[in-house]
Amino acid sequence: MAYTEEAEEMRKIPAELCVKCKGSKYLCGLSYCPIIERFRSFINVVQGINVNDKSVNGSSPPSVVVGERGYPKVKVMYNVPPNVYGDEARKYEDPLGWWGKATLSDIIGYRSGLLSAVKDQRIEDPWSLYEKEISVSSVSQKPVRYDVLLSSTPDAKLKFDGVIMPRGPSAPLQNIKVNDNASLSRTLEKLIFDDLKASEAVVQAYSQGEDIYKLISAMSMGLLGVKKNRKLVPTRWAITSVDSIIGTFLLGKVKESTRTIDSVSVYYSSYLGNYFHIILYPGNYRSSWIEIWYPLSLWSSETTVVELSENFWGKYEYMDGGYMAARLAVMEKLQKEDIQAGIVIIREITSEYYAPVGNWHIRETVRKAMENKISTFDNVSEAFSFVQDRLKDKKVNLFATRSVSDLVKQKKIEDFFK
Structure with missing residues (x-):
């Protein structure tokens, strides 16, 4: 059983099993019905949207994803749990806090509870996001409140990816406002204003104890690198890039050992x-x-x-x-x-x-x-x-x-x- 038609095909569970089960007999072997859980989360998201002006308010964990389809014109997705504020929003994107405690069902539940407000953006223009403090908010150490205005109501799809975390329903973004000041580590704040190669910035920040997940977000949102060359980086690429940069740096140290x-x-x-x-x-x-x-x-x-x-x-x-x-x-x-x-x-x-x-x-x-x-x-x-x-x-x-x-x-x- 799965949350999307694609995932269901991957598991090769016959559709007739779901028809017989109807979410109550758990014939697929799971202890709950993921299809029902998905739509329960979707309903909660939709209910958090103001139907009069299609506005949404909430604190992002923070969570921002840069897509890769259409590159170099990509989609930037701002993920917000409607009507969830402050520290309560952390649980919607918290790998270190999840490990060993959250089940697969819990994690998918958190992620499907996020609304993705989607904006088209060219990778060569991270600067317009700087001006609105959106980029900086993505690497905040604390949740940041967003006021979001949508162009239309969200679709009912839950997006899965083998590298990045899943996302809930999405809708086109008309406008977004950051209502909290981002809380940045001193290390990352300094590197954002430095004119340093992205790979060097990643190694320097990691060596000084910076959270690897913040470095991935910083890389993805074009916050690191020589300023004239900065670009948005699809999140999938940023994840593997940061892992590779740090791993290769550490490997160099390891090979020095006798x-x-x-x-x-x-x-x-x-x-x-x-x-x-x-x-x-x-x-x-x-x-x-x-x-x-x-x-x-x-x-x-x-x-x-x-x-x-x-x-x-x-x-x-x-x-x-x-x-x-x-x-x-x-x-x-x-x-x-x-x-x-x-x-x-x-x-x-x-x-x-x-x-x-x-x-x-x-x-x-x-x-x-x-x-x-x-x-x-x-x-x-x-x-x-x-x-x-x-x-x-x-x-x-x-x-x-x-x-x-x-x-x-x-x-x-x-x-x-x-």
């Missing part, structure tokens, strides 16, 4: 139907990403295994946003402990994850995993056998994957002298 681990360690965490095992093994840096998509999970009707490898020099086979999010989390661990290691990240995606909520949950779950070492071994074969026994589907053979096979067969120089 210390390597002396045993094979396995780390683990899970959330929202995603299960992560991270294996660190002795040696210079190299990394492998293995995703196992089970039947009725997103994008797959049968068990599918996908791999990606990255070498010592940071060259990888293709760009993957999920891998970049996970890689950053592992790099944080290695850099903090000043060690170098080889890495294998194994992600299992089960049917529990029936709707995408963005890459944030990958980043945060791997961060949690790196705090949870569950076992150590003398060699990688033992570690992979251990993880193999813990897989949700024992028919999946890790040793048949290219990444694992290469590692198990790999000989070290000392092996030739035995």
Whole structure:
């Protein structure tokens, strides 16, 4: 069962099941009906609109999304929970607060409770948004009140994306007014006025403790970079870009370390139907990403295994946003402990994850995993056998994957002298 026709197709659940169920028998196996929940949230959003002038008031978490369709003319979406004010609005976009507490249903409920007011904007013109303080409000540390005037009533669609968080109903924006002063960190406020390359600004802010989610918003809204070159960046691109910039910066620090681990360690965490095992093994840096998509999970009707490898020099086979999010989390661990290691990240995606909520949950779950070492071994074969026994589907053979096979067969120089 899913919130959109597209997601329903991905899960391959027959439509006749919904017809038989009618939202009351839960024949799809879920404990509630997502279709009913979606429209309940939609009704709440619509009821928050003043029918006389199509106005909406509320505090944004803050939440602003820049779309990519039509680039270089894009849609900027200002997300507001109608008639929700102050700190209560935080829960509508709060990855750090959600993790381990909010269910998939909770998160989708929060997101479907946001109204997206949509404005067309050329990427070369972030300055007109500066003038109205809209850009700055998007990186506020506190919720910011918006007064929104719509051109028409919203549609009834809930938009899903595999990288960014879902959004609720949307409607064209006629006018928007920011009624609160944005509360910015000193670091970010300084960098907004600096004439510094965006990548350098991201690294500097991250190194000074800036929230990565604020950096994504700042990158997306064109708040960072050499001033004459600043542009809006589609949020999907900004997420992967920030993960990549920070991850590559940390990788440079990790490769400077002369210390390597002396045993094979396995780390683990899970959330929202995603299960992560991270294996660190002795040696210079190299990394492998293995995703196992089970039947009725997103994008797959049968068990599918996908791999990606990255070498010592940071060259990888293709760009993957999920891998970049996970890689950053592992790099944080290695850099903090000043060690170098080889890495294998194994992600299992089960049917529990029936709707995408963005890459944030990958980043945060791997961060949690790196705090949870569950076992150590003398060699990688033992570690992979251990993880193999813990897989949700024992028919999946890790040793048949290219990444694992290469590692198990790999000989070290000392092996030739035995």
